[in-house]
Amino acid sequence: MKRCEHCGEWFAPRYPKLKLCFSCFRKRERALAEYDSLLWELRLLRDENARLRTKAGAVPADMIGKLIRLCHPDKHGGSAMANDVTRWLLEQRN
Ligand SMILES: [Zn+2]
Known part of the structure; x- marks a missing residue:
């Protein structure tokens, strides 16, 4: 058994290197996926903004x-x- 680094709950790690319980691990995965998609969206908005600025400036x-x-x-x-x-x-x- 191991203590989860995030919530402090005891859990049985599937791999010795795991530091998070299954629940916290999944939450982190979801947060990272959301972060990725937000970054992607931000990049699209920046491109769109630059395109519109160029047009307005023209x-x-x-x-x-x-x-x-x-x-x-x-x-x-x-x-x-x-x-x-x-x-x-x-x-x-x-
Ligand atoms: Zn946890």
């Missing part, structure tokens, strides 16, 4: 001015979407 300043005039909230009954887009366009201009 819009010429005069075009941003035209876009702001086009989607100005005054022309769209003050809609929330027009507000959001105008705010975002103004940020891109700075």
Whole structure:
């Protein structure tokens, strides 16, 4: 018998090198798998973010001015979407 390094429970190790009980071992495996998939997701989001930034950066300043005039909230009954887009366009201009 051995004491689990994580929870302190006694357990019968299948291999002499095992330091975690079966329950903690499985929890750790699951956490590692989740960590891997989160890292993967983060990498995808970073790529997507970089792609979008490049695209936004490629819009010429005069075009941003035209876009702001086009989607100005005054022309769209003050809609929330027009507000959001105008705010975002103004940020891109700075
Ligand atoms: Zn344990």
